[in-house]
Amino acid sequence: MTNPSHPFSTVRDLLRYATSRFNQAEIFFGHGTTNAYDEAAYLILHTLHLPLDTLDPFLDARLMDDEIASILNLIERRATERMPAAYLTHEAWMHGFRFYVDERVIVPRSLIGELLQDRLTPWVDDPDQVTAVLELCTGSGCLAILSAAAFENADVDAVDISHAALEVAHRNVSDYQLDDRIALFEGDLYEPLPERQYDVIITNPPYVNQASMDALPPEYRHEPEIALAGGADGMTIVQRIIAHAKRWLSPDGVLVVEIGNERDHVEAAFGGLELNWLTTSAGDDSVFLLRAADLPD
Structure with missing residues (x-):
C-alpha cells in the first residue's frame, strides 16, 4: 500500500x-x-x-x-x-574508475582520460618505455591514477596548489593502492618538484575565460573557482605551464593540455608554436599536444 x-x-x-x-x-x-x-x-x-x-x-x-x-x-x-x-x-566515474569527490575539487570530467585509454598513441612511441609522468593541477588525482594505469612502468608526480584538493587526491591514490607509484606535491605548478625530467606532462588546468566565468550555470559555482578561472582570456595558467615545460621534459617528451572551449584564445596566445590538436569525443578543439622540441626555451 x-x-x-x-x-x-x-x-x-x-x-x-x-x-x-x-x-x-x-x-x-x-x-x-x-x-x-x-x-x-x-x-x-x-x-x-x-x-x-x-x-x-x-x-x-x-x-x-x-x-x-x-x-x-x-x-x-x-x-x-x-x-x-x-x-x-561523493563519487565520479571515468572510464571504469570510481573516484571520491566533494566540493574541495572539481568533478572529474577530463577529455585527457580518453587519450590515456589509448596510452597517448601515436604521440608516445612506446608506452612501455614511459617511466616518468607529471600531472599539473591534479585536483582529485583522477588523471594521475589513469596515467599510472596507462603507463604501467612509470611513476607519476602530481601537483596542486590547493591543500584541500590534495586531501581528496590522497584518498583516491590510497583507494587504488598507488602510494608507491604516485607522489603528490603541494605548490604552484613546477615549484615544489625535485629536479628531474618527464616523458609525459599532462594538465587540465584552470582555463575558463572571465566572460565565461561570469556566465557559468549554478552547478559550476559549487566547484572551487581556483580550479576553473584562467584569467581574462583563460590563458594565465596555461601560459606559465608552456613557458617552463621544456625544462621538465625529456628530449622526446610531450606536453598535453586540455583547454575546453578556449581554442581561439590558445591560438591567439600560442599561434607561433607547433600545436597538435588531438581528437576526442568533444571534437578536435579541446586538447592540444606540444613536443618538447617545439616548446620555447
Missing part, C-alpha cells in the same frame, strides 16, 4: 518524478550525464546501492519508505540547490 504522505512505491515512480522535476527545474548537465533521465537513474541506483548499469530489472521493485525518503531528498537537493550529482553521492 502506498504511503499516504507521497504517491510513490516503485523505482519507476521515482524515475518518472525525478525526470519531470529536473526538467521543470531546468538543471544544467555537464558533470557526467547529459539529460534528466540519466541523471535521475544514476541518483536512484546509487542511493539504492544497485549496479549503475542495471535499471530495467528493478523498475517495478517496491521500495521501503526510508529508501523513498532518501531518494526524494537527493532529487530535491539536485533541483533546488543545483548541486552536481557527484557532490551529492
Whole structure:
C-alpha cells in the first residue's frame, strides 16, 4: 500500500518524478550525464546501492519508505540547490574508475582520460618505455591514477596548489593502492618538484575565460573557482605551464593540455608554436599536444 504522505512505491515512480522535476527545474548537465533521465537513474541506483548499469530489472521493485525518503531528498537537493550529482553521492566515474569527490575539487570530467585509454598513441612511441609522468593541477588525482594505469612502468608526480584538493587526491591514490607509484606535491605548478625530467606532462588546468566565468550555470559555482578561472582570456595558467615545460621534459617528451572551449584564445596566445590538436569525443578543439622540441626555451 502506498504511503499516504507521497504517491510513490516503485523505482519507476521515482524515475518518472525525478525526470519531470529536473526538467521543470531546468538543471544544467555537464558533470557526467547529459539529460534528466540519466541523471535521475544514476541518483536512484546509487542511493539504492544497485549496479549503475542495471535499471530495467528493478523498475517495478517496491521500495521501503526510508529508501523513498532518501531518494526524494537527493532529487530535491539536485533541483533546488543545483548541486552536481557527484557532490551529492561523493563519487565520479571515468572510464571504469570510481573516484571520491566533494566540493574541495572539481568533478572529474577530463577529455585527457580518453587519450590515456589509448596510452597517448601515436604521440608516445612506446608506452612501455614511459617511466616518468607529471600531472599539473591534479585536483582529485583522477588523471594521475589513469596515467599510472596507462603507463604501467612509470611513476607519476602530481601537483596542486590547493591543500584541500590534495586531501581528496590522497584518498583516491590510497583507494587504488598507488602510494608507491604516485607522489603528490603541494605548490604552484613546477615549484615544489625535485629536479628531474618527464616523458609525459599532462594538465587540465584552470582555463575558463572571465566572460565565461561570469556566465557559468549554478552547478559550476559549487566547484572551487581556483580550479576553473584562467584569467581574462583563460590563458594565465596555461601560459606559465608552456613557458617552463621544456625544462621538465625529456628530449622526446610531450606536453598535453586540455583547454575546453578556449581554442581561439590558445591560438591567439600560442599561434607561433607547433600545436597538435588531438581528437576526442568533444571534437578536435579541446586538447592540444606540444613536443618538447617545439616548446620555447
